[in-house]
Amino acid sequence: MTKETASTREMTGAEMVIQALADQGVKHLFGYPGGAVLPIYDALFAQKEVRHILVRHEQGAVHAAEGYARSTGKVGCVLVTSGPGATNAVTGLTDALCDSIPLVCITGQVPTHLIGNDAFQECDTVGITRPCTKHNYLVKRVEDLPRILHEAFHIAASGRPGPVVIDIPKDVQFATGTYSVPKEFPHTGYHPKVKGDSAAIKAAVELMARAKKPIFYTGGGVINSGKHASQLLRELVKTTGFPITSTLMGLGAFPAADPQWMGMLGMHGTLEANMAMHDCDVMVCVGARFDDRITGRIDAFSPGSKKIHIDIDPSSINKNIHVDIPIVGDCAHVLEDMLHMWKAEKKQADKKALGDWWKQIDKWRARKSLAYRPSNEVIKPQYAIQRLFELTKDRDTYITTEVGQHQMWAAQFYHFNEPNRWMTSGGLGTMGYGLPASVGVQLAHPKSLVIDIAGEASVQMTMQELSTAVQYRLPIKIFILNNSYMGMVRQWQELLHGSRYSESYSEALPDFVKLAEAMHAVGIRCEKPGDLDHAIKEMIDIDRPVLFDCVVDQKENCFPMIPSGKAHNEMILGDSGVSLDDAITEEGKMLV
Amino acid sequence: MNANANIPSSTSHYPTATNVQKPETHTLSVLVDNEPGVLARVIGLFSGRGYNIESLTVSETEHAKHQSLITVVTTGTPMVIEQIKNQLDRLVPVHRVVDMTLSGRSIERELAMVKVRGKGDERVEALRLADAFRARVIDATTESFIFEITGKSEKIEQFVALMLPLGLVEVSRTGIVAIARGPDTM
Ligand SMILES: Cc1cc2nc3c(=O)[nH]c(=O)nc-3n(C[C@H](O)[C@H](O)[C@H](O)COP(=O)(O)OP(=O)(O)OC[C@H]3O[C@@H](n4cnc5c(N)ncnc54)[C@H](O)[C@@H]3O)c2cc1C
Ligand SMILES: Cc1ncc(C[n+]2csc(CCOP(=O)(O)OP(=O)(O)O)c2C)c(N)n1
Ligand SMILES: [Mg+2]
Numbered sequence: 001m002t003k004e005t006a007s008t009r010e011m012t013g014a015e016m017v018i019q020a021l022a023d024q025g026v027k028h029l030f031g032y033p034g035g036a037v038l039p040i041y042d043a044l045f046a047q048k049e050v051r052h053i054l055v056r057h058e059q060g061a062v063h064a065a066e067g068y069a070r071s072t073g074k075v076g077c078v079l080v081t082s083g084p085g086a087t088n089a090v091t092g093l094t095d096a097l098c099d100s101i102p103l104v105c106i107t108g109q110v111p112t113h114l115i116g117n118d119a120f121q122e123c124d125t126v127g128i129t130r131p132c133t134k135h136n137y138l139v140k141r142v143e144d145l146p147r148i149l150h151e152a153f154h155i156a157a158s159g160r161p162g163p164v165v166i167d168i169p170k171d172v173q174f175a176t177g178t179y180s181v182p183k184e185f186p187h188t189g190y191h192p193k194v195k196g197d198s199a200a201i202k203a204a205v206e207l208m209a210r211a212k213k214p215i216f217y218t219g220g221g222v223i224n225s226g227k228h229a230s231q232l233l234r235e236l237v238k239t240t241g242f243p244i245t246s247t248l249m250g251l252g253a254f255p256a257a258d259p260q261w262m263g264m265l266g267m268h269g270t271l272e273a274n275m276a277m278h279d280c281d282v283m284v285c286v287g288a289r290f291d292d293r294i295t296g297r298i299d300a301f302s303p304g305s306k307k308i309h310i311d312i313d314p315s316s317i318n319k320n321i322h323v324d325i326p327i328v329g330d331c332a333h334v335l336e337d338m339l340h341m342w343k344a345e346k347k348q349a350d351k352k353a354l355g356d357w358w359k360q361i362d363k364w365r366a367r368k369s370l371a372y373r374p375s376n377e378v379i380k381p382q383y384a385i386q387r388l389f390e391l392t393k394d395r396d397t398y399i400t401t402e403v404g405q406h407q408m409w410a411a412q413f414y415h416f417n418e419p420n421r422w423m424t425s426g427g428l429g430t431m432g433y434g435l436p437a438s439v440g441v442q443l444a445h446p447k448s449l450v451i452d453i454a455g456e457a458s459v460q461m462t463m464q465e466l467s468t469a470v471q472y473r474l475p476i477k478i479f480i481l482n483n484s485y486m487g488m489v490r491q492w493q494e495l496l497h498g499s500r501y502s503e504s505y506s507e508a509l510p511d512f513v514k515l516a517e518a519m520h521a522v523g524i525r526c527e528k529p530g531d532l533d534h535a536i537k538e539m540i541d542i543d544r545p546v547l548f549d550c551v552v553d554q555k556e557n558c559f560p561m562i563p564s565g566k567a568h569n570e571m572i573l574g575d576s577g578v579s580l581d582d583a584i585t586e587e588g589k590m591l592v
Numbered sequence: 593m594n595a596n597a598n599i600p601s602s603t604s605h606y607p608t609a610t611n612v613q614k615p616e617t618h619t620l621s622v623l624v625d626n627e628p629g630v631l632a633r634v635i636g637l638f639s640g641r642g643y644n645i646e647s648l649t650v651s652e653t654e655h656a657k658h659q660s661l662i663t664v665v666t667t668g669t670p671m672v673i674e675q676i677k678n679q680l681d682r683l684v685p686v687h688r689v690v691d692m693t694l695s696g697r698s699i700e701r702e703l704a705m706v707k708v709r710g711k712g713d714e715r716v717e718a719l720r721l722a723d724a725f726r727a728r729v730i731d732a733t734t735e736s737f738i739f740e741i742t743g744k745s746e747k748i749e750q751f752v753a754l755m756l757p758l759g760l761v762e763v764s765r766t767g768i769v770a771i772a773r774g775p776d777t778m
Contacts, residue, residue, distance in 0.1 A: 126629060127632070130629070130632065130633060130636055131636055131640050134684070135683075135684040138628065138629070155684060188687060189623075189624075189625065189684070189685060189686050189687035189688070190684050313678075313682065314678045314681065314682075315675060315678035315679050315681075315682055317678075318671060318674055318675075319675055322671070
């Protein structure tokens, strides 16, 4: 990964930081200055290789780096100061850990002799970030800095990716030492396994060839593994003829336009995907982690199936669900071997059984679980996403989201045919992720159309990053599905708390059009279904940041939904007429 | 739509609620780089994920390589024990995790120092029992002894229990260390 520098050179710790970033091929660094990182900012000032992007809040810096990383497959980079700079970054770091996003975050620290003295803007950064990073470092000697900087990139990007923090005291930034790019890393205990065990792969292929009701259940690990993994997945799915579903995090790895695609699974997944998961006899899980949004009730999860699980992280295997054939390895490597073995041994799927299975799936499909009641008076949020999709699908488009109903509707109604096009906060579910993430995506893809599908509540959490977009002329589009509610909260209150909408109404909303204008962006409001297409086209054509206030139905709920504590085949559909109050058990109400 | 009403809808989302496995006690040997914060990483993992620590010992064992051996005794269902090992293995400074209980060929020992205060018959009895347990006297005054005893935890438990009525006032224990029998190393 690392490219050789011409020679070893004397330089300050601060200069080493920038040099190492440059050597790692980093083009953009998201950050915010402060006393404890001033030497690094000084080193930034003197060079042109690494471009610094000044955010408005450190959380925004981390989310921007996440968007950058997820849309490119590269490591995202962040620079923040000590104390509040570091603590503000914690939400973003945790988000990146949950969603396996590779980041390197450099934090300033008070000088080594002041550490532990409750010095000004001191906090125990390595202590605070230990549980929310893949690894972290406190650098006490400048001699260790070059190795640590490069090792951090290696750890962030390899194996199961994640965020790495490097805490650098100010005196270490000022100190002079010898810089060189290390050839190897002494952490002999860190060797992620990428190649899958061939006996296990063989057993998996045997099982798949005998399957009568097979399914591919794929996830974010395929995206992490890179574009080649998506390619191989497509080939394997085509070759076997099996149906495929994916988690929220894996959308785009397999094209949504393909007839073998069943849509997303899980709590808000399609009926066909969830029923097929429940009834299948062989489940091939590729880079997904049996999250509770997927499994629902553990003891009722796909009770009759044999399970194959491909994952690079052994701790993901047998964590929630016992699997029959675990394969530890990188998706691309394992899929390649599987495909090879399938072909070499001239395996054939059971055509007759598979045909019957598809007939059953088509019956579930015919139920049209994503259907909603259209309206000519108010904009239905689903309709808004459908129109947004239709009007942008032929462009080079990237989508980010905030968290809530709008996020789920985006996952259901915006269709992805390529990996790395969909950036969302899945594991942590961080409201405020989408806007700064879109800043990072737009920087990485300056010519592309980048849209943050937002909620009016979420967007207010990191609204200030619109200024960042304006400053760097990033024409991001923030498409707010404004239902005047924290809709997802309101839906749960309707479901679990007798429609007592405690504190979930978005009171005192700003005038988003004026707000946009005050921030030197463009504001558009749309309130009628008939005006929507025109307004969306207008938004697309504006080569500046746009805040689009799409006023939608306030009471719409997101369906299908598997209520907490229920099994896959106990889902509620939108037009089912089942009252939500009856649909959930007492124990289900305890769950989140 | 309730497509399948046969399945009772009682239990929760969370894996523990449906876990019927019995908890077991396992001794894990964890070889780590002896770098700052490594113990905090291990302990933080246990507390953060709600695992138990029944005993923990740590010391640098390979000075030249700056490696420490952490021996941790923990309880959990087989699935949780498996998780603990995998989670430990994921920590960057961790080289190896060996389940000494699974390997079935390990020797486990603990050392305790036991302070007993007393006079007369009780003092004589304490000394006699100490002898029977092969505990050594490592400090003595006219009114106290300190015994050093090594062995399996059960032996120490037993010794401590016997000393209790004889004037036991303080116990200091190392926690368990373990090593595999035979010529092979971890
Ligand atoms: C409001 C809300 C509602 C949600 N509802 C749903 C829902 O209905 N459906 C849904 O699917 N999700 C939903 N989610 C998201 C959910 O919480 C999880 O984030 C998501 O399901 C996890 O996706 P994943 O299993 O693909 O795992 P990820 O978090 O993407 O993890 C990837 C897995 O792949 C492994 N991996 C990483 N790299 C590699 C590699 N190179 N090779 C092999 N393996 C690798 C990792 O070890 C890990 O086990 C929702 C989130 C929110 C906020
Ligand atoms: C930082 C943070 N705080 C609280 C929550 C809990 N939460 C989940 S969705 C949601 C409401 C989101 O409202 P909005 O952005 O308007 O989206 P909608 O559901 O209306 O589409 C809340 C409060 C969260 N996910 N993140
Ligand atoms: Mg809302």
